[in-house]
Amino acid sequence: MxxxxxxxxxxxxxxxxxxxxxxxxxxxxxxxxxxxxxxxxxxxxxxxxxxxxxxxxxxxxxxxxxxxxxxxxxxxxxxxxxxxxxxxxxxxxxxxxxxxxxxxxxxxxxxxxxxxxxxxxxxxxxxxxxxxxIATQSAERRVAHAVLRLARQAGHSTIDGTAIDFLLRRKDVADIAGTTLHTASRILTAWEKAGFLVSHSQRLTIRRPAQLMAIAEDGGD
Structure with a gap:
């Protein structure tokens, strides 16, 4: 402790x-x-x-x-x-x-x-x-930072990637990232389609942390 x-x-x-x-x-x-x-x-x-x-x-x-x-x-x-x-x-x-x-x-x-x-x-x-x-970065970068922070705080390795132990509603991610539920949902859905992460029963698993890190640091450019 x-x-x-x-x-x-x-x-x-x-x-x-x-x-x-x-x-x-x-x-x-x-x-x-x-x-x-x-x-x-x-x-x-x-x-x-x-x-x-x-x-x-x-x-x-x-x-x-x-x-x-x-x-x-x-x-x-x-x-x-x-x-x-x-x-x-x-x-x-x-x-x-x-x-x-x-x-x-x-x-x-x-x-x-x-x-x-x-x-x-x-x-x-x-x-x-x-x-x-919130003052300087795009919503996508803020969501990436939020997800990576949660992974550092409560992530553990699985065969599918780094699973975050907390039950996360998309509104929770939106709140932590300082954006709207609509924006956070759109971003997370796009990342799921790209294979960066997977969401199941309110649990996030990060499959490609390097891609999320790139987005967090420079927007993925």
Whole structure:
């Protein structure tokens, strides 16, 4: 788990003992945007979708959380309200720590504090990259970047290529890429016809990553 990287094995049992563990069914809401009573969360098994709603009620997908990754933690260091909704994508084993428990861990085990800073900084860098892509790149390049990021985050090798573990609706890809559902669907359909990837039961498998990389880097020209 990224939060506890660098800790000696002898301390991991103590750290784990401080966690609250819950096994949750698919489509279970873990917290809602604006909720108080914030905790630091992490996925042990399964996956979680993070979505944020605007003033008009429309929701966009911000991020997917896979095994070993944290979520909801930033709220502990801001206004102590969750900035988004968190909903399980599949049956999920979730660990969480209260603010006091996390601060105690950070005080007793300095690597935990360093890891928290590293995690938040990495997420901020990713957000900055996505904003730059939206401002400067075509929709096709943004969709390619989004699919490749998901493959790096939750991809595993199969005989057909790199399969992304998350269940992905085309709207999810559109949200992450900052484009419309129509545009994302058109692009993904064209890539399927070209043999770059295959989609089955909301699961994407990348068959020709080099072609997607070329599109992400220079539009495939």
């Amino acid at each position: 990224e939060l506890f990287e660098g800790l000696p094995a002898s301390t991991l049992a103590t750290v784990a003992a401080a966690a609250r563990l819950r096994r949750l069914p698919k489509d279970q809401r873990i917290f809602s945007q604006g909720d108080e009573g914030v905790r630091a969360h992490a996925v042990v098994e399964g996956a979680v979708r993070i979505g944020q709603s605007g003033s008009d009620g429309a929701q966009v997908i911000i991020r997917f959380i896979g095994p070993g990754e944290m979520f909801g933690t930033v709220a502990l260091f801001t206004d102590r309200r969750y900035p988004a909704d968190a909903i399980t994508l599949s049956e999920t084993l979730e660990a969480s720590w209260s603010e006091a428990e996390l601060l105690d861990l950070m005080t007793i085990y300095p690597p935990v504090a360093i890891n928290v800073i590293r995690i938040i900084s990495k997420r901020l860098q990713e957000v900055q990259e996505r904003v730059r892509e």
